[in-house]
Amino acid sequence: MNRQILVVEDEAPIREMITFVLEQNGFNAIEAETIEQAQAKIKEPYPDLILLDWMLPGGTGVKLAKSLKQNEYTRSIPIIMLTARADEDDKVKGFDAGIDDYVTKPFSPKELIARIKAVIRRVAPTALEEAIEFHGIKLDPVAHRVSINDKNLDLGPTEFRLLHFFLTHTERVYSREQLLDNVWGTNVYVEDRTVDVHIRRLRKAIAGEGHEDFIQTVRGSGYRFSGKTKDRV
Amino acid sequence: MNRQILVVEDEAPIREMITFVLEQNGFNAIEAETIEQAQAKIKEPYPDLILLDWMLPGGTGVKLAKSLKQNEYTRSIPIIMLTARADEDDKVKGFDAGIDDYVTKPFSPKELIARIKAVIRRVAPTALEEAIEFHGIKLDPVAHRVSINDKNLDLGPTEFRLLHFFLTHTERVYSREQLLDNVWGTNVYVEDRTVDVHIRRLRKAIAGEGHEDFIQTVRGSGYRFSGKTKDRV
DNA sequence: AATTATTGTGACAGTTTCATGACACGGATA
DNA sequence: TATCCGTGTCATGAAACTGTCACAATAATT
Structure with missing residues (x-):
């Protein structure tokens, strides 16, 4: 029941804040600064959810989302995108890549946790992890x-x-x-x-x-x- | 209870997004790019619902809808049309062909799922999959x-x-x-x-x-x- | 009853579909 | 580099399925 959440965010203070909030709420946080780091960390055991920053050095988060969706094993890991802009355009692009939800920066800890729980609840019934x-x-x-x-x-x-x-x-x-x-x-x-x-x-x-x-x-x-x-x- | 939905859409990203959303929501998606592909996939086991793009290479989606409605076995498969234009004219044409509902692009995953569930609920009593x-x-x-x-x-x-x-x-x-x-x-x-x-x-x-x-x-x-x-x- | 039209039935051959073993290719590993 | 393992494809034979026919059986008609 202790879910693992991968936080992909290049700005250290934000990343640490998120990690802190997650752990306060009983989640298990893994951190990644770049797309490459994230990819390296996405393997068994797979995280239960990914918090993905929109703007990342070396490509947008959508890129990572797309590649994850192509892999049978990572396909079903839900993704919540962190975006600074509530721009409609970005949302469309994100849904193309199969994003499950959005959180617009700046966000409150409560909102973040609520979204995470909502997504996990939605995905849980079909979760891959159930024996x-x-x-x-x-x-x-x-x-x-x-x-x-x-x-x-x-x-x-x-x-x-x-x-x-x-x-x-x-x-x-x-x-x-x-x-x-x-x-x-x-x-x-x-x-x-x-x-x-x-x-x-x-x-x-x-x-x-x-x-x-x-x-x-x-x-x-x-x-x-x-x-x-x-x-x- | 695991409904099968056939997605007929030629544009890969949109198709994949839809598939993704469907599977996130416990549906079982089958994909088809063209009318021909769709027809080939519409056989036993029959899909429970068809998401049909309006603009398709080699004829409009309505064409396929009409032919489906002529066959005893496929007649009762509900169809939801995906259309870019909220054009009133198109809607009329579609309902002639027995379309069950419309979703206008761009649409949100929530809306799509809601429509699908509504249609299935409406049609369920006579659904083909009923024992x-x-x-x-x-x-x-x-x-x-x-x-x-x-x-x-x-x-x-x-x-x-x-x-x-x-x-x-x-x-x-x-x-x-x-x-x-x-x-x-x-x-x-x-x-x-x-x-x-x-x-x-x-x-x-x-x-x-x-x-x-x-x-x-x-x-x-x-x-x-x-x-x-x-x-x- | 005899005749005719229609349907039941068994057999059969052609075709389709499936199970199975073999094999080659490519990536991972030692 | 050599080897192993997993994978996709193919060839082959077996089995199942299908449509058609010939003839028997049955019903309708005269």
């Missing part, structure tokens, strides 16, 4: 670990994401294309059939533990992850 | 599953669509031609008698569970799916 359990399959996104009936299971990155997606989207058919969009990411040019192969690899890994067929083929439509067996509904 | 139950027969379009008295039943794609159509159109006679149009799709040249064969296959699958004849032959006219038996009316 999942489903019919004996446990997946811990933070530890990046999967076990089936308490027996450890190691998967490649793609299989891990695929399983993660399935575990959070059970009992529903997904076409290959939808799986590509959701697991590989949009704007990735990969053959449809590639999904089959990864399905196979995931199946193999799971089945190794002598289990029912969780991943079901729905001919002509796609695949479905289900706890229900073939006969019983 | 259907009829005299012990259950069909879940989302999971792509059929059961009869809680016993799983597996059907081929055509039989599934046929049953789906019947379950949503009971107590009424349909000619072979009408069935072809609705289940196979228009512009498909297939022999009338092919319907008979698929009717037979579907009957066999259902009857395997020792059931009354849901599918009734109306000599000279076609078939009818009914809960009433032959003798009782």
Whole structure:
């Protein structure tokens, strides 16, 4: 519950003030002065939220936001932009890059905290960090670990994401294309059939533990992850 | 409950922004750049809603909307049009084509989400994704599953669509031609008698569970799916 | 009853779709 | 540099699905 927040802000006094406010409110602050520093710090464990200054040396914050959004792992980290100008134009540019909210400088600590909590509340239900359990399959996104009936299971990155997606989207058919969009990411040019192969690899890994067929083929439509067996509904 | 939304928009940044916003709000986004792409993606599993840009290469969005409204299966998918111009004229054209709502660019994420939820709420009762139950027969379009008295039943794609159509159109006679149009799709040249064969296959699958004849032959006219038996009316 | 029109049924071949193993490429690592 | 691992693609064979036909069965008509 102790959320980690990355503060990307080049002006030291402001950065320190923010950090102070955050920690006063039970958050865990990480600081970064530049885009490069920020990128270096955005890796496991991923921060729960990023406070991003609009004006940064070496490029605008939007640039960073865009690059974060392209990565499967960082895509869902919410971003709050800090901007000096309440300029409408900037807001549009920011939303292009997938900004979740804005705080206009100067801002009060209360406002900042309120916005942060609002964003976290909104994103929390679909947060990547929640551990999942489903019919004996446990997946811990933070530890990046999967076990089936308490027996450890190691998967490649793609299989891990695929399983993660399935575990959070059970009992529903997904076409290959939808799986590509959701697991590989949009704007990735990969053959449809590639999904089959990864399905196979995931199946193999799971089945190794002598289990029912969780991943079901729905001919002509796609695949479905289900706890229900073939006969019983 | 995880709704699928198809975003048809040629400009990548806008499309990605929309996708991002949708996913932040618990929706499942599918992307399409052109009308052709959109049409290719509008098949099972059908999206729950379509966000459609007004200006698209190769024809206006209205064109796509019209064609969707002509097909039995896609007819009830709600459409929200994205338009740059708040032009009154365009709105009229759109409503002709069966548009459910408008969002004028530029729009805020909040507004977009609000409109989507409003439309879904309005349309939900007849939503395609709703599971259907009829005299012990259950069909879940989302999971792509059929059961009869809680016993799983597996059907081929055509039989599934046929049953789906019947379950949503009971107590009424349909000619072979009408069935072809609705289940196979228009512009498909297939022999009338092919319907008979698929009717037979579907009957066999259902009857395997020792059931009354849901599918009734109306000599000279076609078939009818009914809960009433032959003798009782 | 005989004839005709319509529908039921089983078989079949062509096509589509999927599972599977192999393989090559590229990045990371030692 | 050599090696390993993950990944995407392909070839192949198996299985499922589909449309059509021929003929049997049934209903309507004369």
